[in-house]
Every structure is written in C-alpha cells, then in structure tokens.
Amino acid sequence: MPIVGSIPVMTFRIATCITLLTVALATPLHADARSDAVAQVDFGITVAQRGLWREAIYRWERAVEIDPTYAAAFNDLAVGYEHEGQLEKARQAYEKALALEPDNAQIRQNYDLFKEINDRTDGAKETP
C-alpha cells in the first residue's frame, strides 16, 4: 500500500529533478552564449573605432547568431550596415533591436537618424 501510494510522489520528484536539471543546464548555456556574444560585440566596437567596418560587421553578425536576443548587437550591426550603405539590412537590424528592447532610447535615436536619411533618399518625387 505505501509502495502504491508513493508512485505519484516519485513521479513528482522525478519531474522536479528534470526541471531543476534543465534550468541548471540552460542558465549557464545562456550565460555562456551572452558572454560569447558580448566578446564579439566588444571586438566589433574596437575594430569599428579603428575604421575596420567590415571586420566589425562580421563580429556583430557572429554576435547575433550566438545570441539572437542581444539587442545591443543588433543595434551595432545596424550601424555597421548603415555605414556600408546596406540600408535595407540596416533597417531590419534596427527593427529587430527595437523589438527586443522597445524602450531603449539610444537604439530609438539611432533608428530615427537612420530613417531621416532613408526619407531623404526616397523623398523627392520620381516620375519616369
């Protein structure tokens, strides 16, 4: 009787163990992904400040691959694309960064400045 009664308890314990294990494993993995991405972003900023924008873009692309929830990396990538004249890619990256952090004033400011240029590009009325 006590053996039969302990089955749900055992199931509950196993489930709890699995959940805890998952959380325990996932947290360092996520932390590792973020720290790897931060390292890529850091390096990207350093090389961008020296004018090596292509290398910087490569690093930031790696960063968003490693951690697709890293808004700062998307913002930096957008700035890189903007500098290279890849305006459509820049727009997508800014929008992704803002979707991840809608209240980030610095990303918003960058995006507004970018849109100003984009509007100027399409501003004049064209007729064939």
Place this chain on the structure above:
Amino acid sequence: MTEQTAQKKRRSLVLAALVAITAGATLACGTTYFEIPIETPIRAKLDVSAFQRVLIAGFVAGGTDDVDANQETVRLLRSQLRSKSSLRVIDADVMELAAIAQEQNKTAVGGEDSAPSRAAGGSAATSSDEKAAPLPLPLEIKDEKDLEPYERLFANTAYWKQIGEEYQNPLIVTGTVLFMPHSRSGFVSRDVEDYDSFGRRRVRPVRTYMERKGFILRPKFIFIDGRTGATIHSQSHREEVLYNAQQNTPALSSYFELMDKVVPDFLQALSSQKIRGTRVLLK
C-alpha cells in the same frame, strides 16, 4: 553571547554577498555606449554611366522679378556639378525656355496671336477649333497654375533630341523653377528671458502673434536623355523660408538659402553622396 555574535556575523556576510551580487548584476547589465562618426553612402538615383557630359540647359522660371531664377539656377547647378560630379559640364548660353515654349506654341497653333497675355489667357475657349488648340502660355509666370501649360515643352522629344545632337548626346537637365514671395501671419513660439523675484534667470517659451514674410521655392528638375529626347527622371521639391516682417532679407539671399536645401537631393540623382552623422554603439 557567542551565538549572537555568530548570528550577526552571518547576517553581515549575507548582506555583503547581496550587495556584491547587486553590484555585479548592475555592472553586467548596465549598457555601455560609444559615440562613433559614420558616413552613409547613398547611391545615385540615376545610372548616368552612358553619359560623359551634362548640359544644364535652362529653366522655365517665374514668381518674382527680383531674382532671375533661370540664370541663377543654371549657374548654381553647373558649379555644383563641376565640383561634385564626374560628369563634364557643358558651358553653353543659358536657354530662355519660356520664350522657346512661346515660339513652339505659335508654331503649333499656326498663328502669331496665339500667345495671349496673362489677362487674356484666363478667358475660356468656346469654339470647337479653340478646344483642339494647345493651352495658351501665360507670358507672366506668377504661380504653379501659370507653369502648367509649359510642361508640354519637356514632352517634346523631337526638340530635346535635336538639342542633344547639337551638344553630342549629353544628359540634359532642365525643368521649372518658381521662386515667389510669401507671407503668413499666426502664432509663433519663441524663448523669452526674464528674472524671477530672487534674481534668477529664466527662459520660458512665449507664443506671440507675428506677421512674417519670406519666399517659397518650387523647383522641378527634369533629366532628359540627349540621345532620344525622352525624360528619364524628374524630381520636384518645395522649400519655404519666413522672416520677421520687420527684417529686410534680399530675395537673392533667400533664393540661395532655399537652394542650399534642395541641391543635395539634386546631386544625389546624378552622383553617389556620403552623408555624415553620428551613431551610438552599445555593449
């Protein structure tokens, strides 16, 4: 006593650990930013690789007599293209397109009296013969409505092809320029400086009713392929500037002030531009 001390010690340790964790988290999560200058390259709107030369032919201009908008626009665009484009700028006399359009209109109608004055131009045609005739061209161009009938000059491909042949098939830039006086009255917000009862300086916005006058600039640039006479691109702009009614700003100075805003877009149609700015990189 010993138990109490140990408990106190433990509490202090827990508190210290909590402070350390909070500080660590703040450092780790706090965003660091770096301002960086960037130059965004903007590709030219038009592929002008087929042309080596550009002819800024002339413009149908109007609005005010204070500025010869045709001459000034041609001069300004030529000088800008010389320094900011790879195309060779053709030095030629500025074409008086309004007069040319009048001539073409006379030929089209087949009579000498078909170019009516501004006053006569307003009368409506009634007979069926008159309906078939092209719209009369006003001699005096004061507003957008007066410019409309001149648009057909730019659709005359045979004429532009002939001009193209004359100058060895360049890219032709022409169009219309309206530069007209403008006045507006209404409430304007301006900062007023005063001192409070403690002698502290304050700046506060005050809305005041003001009479203002200035100018409107409406250029339309038309790009024509000199080999075919066909329009390949056109772009319209509108800029305005208003000054305090007491301020006496020369019309020519206002014209250049407004053209300064339009010229980058004009150049962008023909050559790649770099727009300088600053962005923030985040960690």
